[in-house]
Amino acid sequence: MRAIELFAGAGGLGIGVSQAGFKPEAVVEWDRWCCDTIRENQARGVAAVANWPTPTEGDVKKVDFEKYEGKIQLVTGGPPCQPFSLGGKHRAQDDSRDMWPEAVRVVRESKPEAFIFENVKGLTRASFASYLAYIELQLTYPELVRRGDQNWEDHLGRLERHHTSRRRGDAGLTYQVVHRVLNAANYGVPQKRERVVFVGFRSGLGIEWSFPKETHSKEALLWDKGAAGTYWDRHRVARKDRVLTTKGAPILLPWRTVRDAIGDLPDPEFRPRQAAEISNHRFQGGARSYPGHTGSPMDEPAKTLKAGVHGVPGGENMVVRPDGSLRYFSVRESARLQTFPDDFVFHGSWSEAMRQLGNAVPVDLASIIASHVRTHLVAASGATRQK
Template sequence: MRAIELFAGAGGLGMGISEAGFKPARIVEWDRWCCDTIRENRAAGVASVAKWPKPIEGDIRDIDFSGFEGKMELVSGGPPCQPFSLGGKHRAHDDERDMWSEAVRVVREVRPKAFVFENVKGLTRASFATYLSYIVHQLSHPEIKRRRGEDWSDHMARLERHHTSGAHRTDGLEYNVVYRVLNAADYGVPQRRERVVFVGFRNDLGIEWAFPRETHSLDALLWEQCHSGDYWDRHKVAKRHRPDLRLHRRGLSLLEAPAELPWRTVRDAIGDLPDPERDPIAAARRHNHRFQPGARSYVGHTGSPLDEPAKTLKAGVHGVPGGENMLCYPDGSVRYFTVRESARLQTFPDSYRMHGSWSECMRQLGNAVPVKLAKVVAENVARHLREAA
């Protein structure tokens, strides 16, 4: 099955989709550093990207996709999310970085069997509710284009009238669209990272679809930590070094082991890596695994505890936000995650090298989709497309 990847970033979403069995025919990304990262790993033969086409480095608004009409099973991507990010300025449709209209244009030109788009959880805030509905209506009816000079709210009204008229059921390009906020930790990613994911199937395929069920849970982790002790045994943590969990009400209230797998923690993800501060020579043998000085804890920025999934890694508006990108040891000391550790928290393989300075690499990772989360969704989409063929 063939795919087109838009707004590829550092490659997380595209890698997960490739691992699910899709073969990208075109990769588009405007950021030079992200393109350098993809080019470097492609040239190095890293699995999942080795057979990718060369990324097109440029503005998507200048690229014509009509030559792919009817030839692609999937279009995917993460339209720039700054207009909706909790760390941004919340300008939404007034922000020139809002690329949702371009994502819809590509769907209109390519007419894929399905699409997968993702964005930040902030898009689902109450203040953006009307615009979120506008996005869903555009994705559902991509041929109802916005007219020159037409305000987005007027376009929204036309889309609503078209949707309720019934005419769309027999004529034109239409997609059945669902969206949901997914917590990556619920699917085996060692990070509490919530993203809103949009999935649409072309209406003529008659596909019925729902998001994959969660496979991991906090309660399963608490059972292993508070009851069975399996978590501490697995990491060979002596009883005298284990935290006192006798006051953990949720953990102690559990009466039996949950059916799900436990949430993966920071220790699960990076516990086998050499400490970059205490053993810099061994750490230097790993790609992108160098100690970064200057970390400090302050109110609201206390780092990610070692024995929980990491907090959401963030790109930051003005440099790297230290509180979200720090490791917090059980004794309360903190340090910045290395690029390699951050890549593991985003489930990139160790062979994947990030290109650029520490802050630039962390920006790329802060904007990325966890590879594992992308793969889980894409595998489910791929299975339904095969069954409908």
């Protein structure tokens, strides 16, 4: 199955989609550093991007996608999130960086069987409720294009009227769309990272779909540390104070922790020579704790890695050692927290690489969602052939 990857960044979503069995026909990203990262890994023969085309570096607005009509099963991407990020300036639909209209255009022109788009949790804030509804209705009716004399609110009203009318079938290309806020930690990612994910299937395919069930839980981690105690045994760490729980043994797997993700890597501050043998694993000095920025404990999932408006906000990208000391995560450790393959390298300085990682989708979460989508597309395709 073939795909288009928009707003690719350093490739987290796209790599997960490729792992799910999709082959990208186009990869579009405007940021030079992100494109350099993808190109460098392609030149090194890294399997994660081996079957990717050379990324199209530039403004997605200037790319024509009509040539892909009838050739694409999936469109994916993370439209730039600054307008809605809790760390941004909250200009939302008035921000020129809002790329949702372009995402809708690509769907309209390429007419995929399905799409997956993701964005920051901030998009679901009450103050953005109308625009969230606007995004979903545009994705549902991508051919009901905003007229030149309409502002976005007028267009929203037009879409709502159409959606509630008897003329819904007259809209041409339509999709069945759902969205949900997902916590990556609940799917085995060693990071508490919440993103809103939109999934749509072309109407007429007869697909009934829901988001994959969660596989990991905080309760299971508490059990693993407490009543079972196997967490400490697995890491050969002296058992700490037991975290008792009144519940029985959980069904789900335990949340993965920072120690689970990076425990086998040498500390780049105290073992720099060993760390130098690992790509992107260098000590970065200057870490400090202050209110609201206290770092991630080793034995919990990491806090959300962030890119920030003016660079990396220090506290959220730090690890707190068991003795209470702290340091910045290395780029390699951050890649582990975002579940990138170990042979995937990041181009640029530490701050630049961390920006790429802070904006990325965890690879494993992307793979889980895309695999679930692909399973339903394959089943629908088989059912069509049997008719």
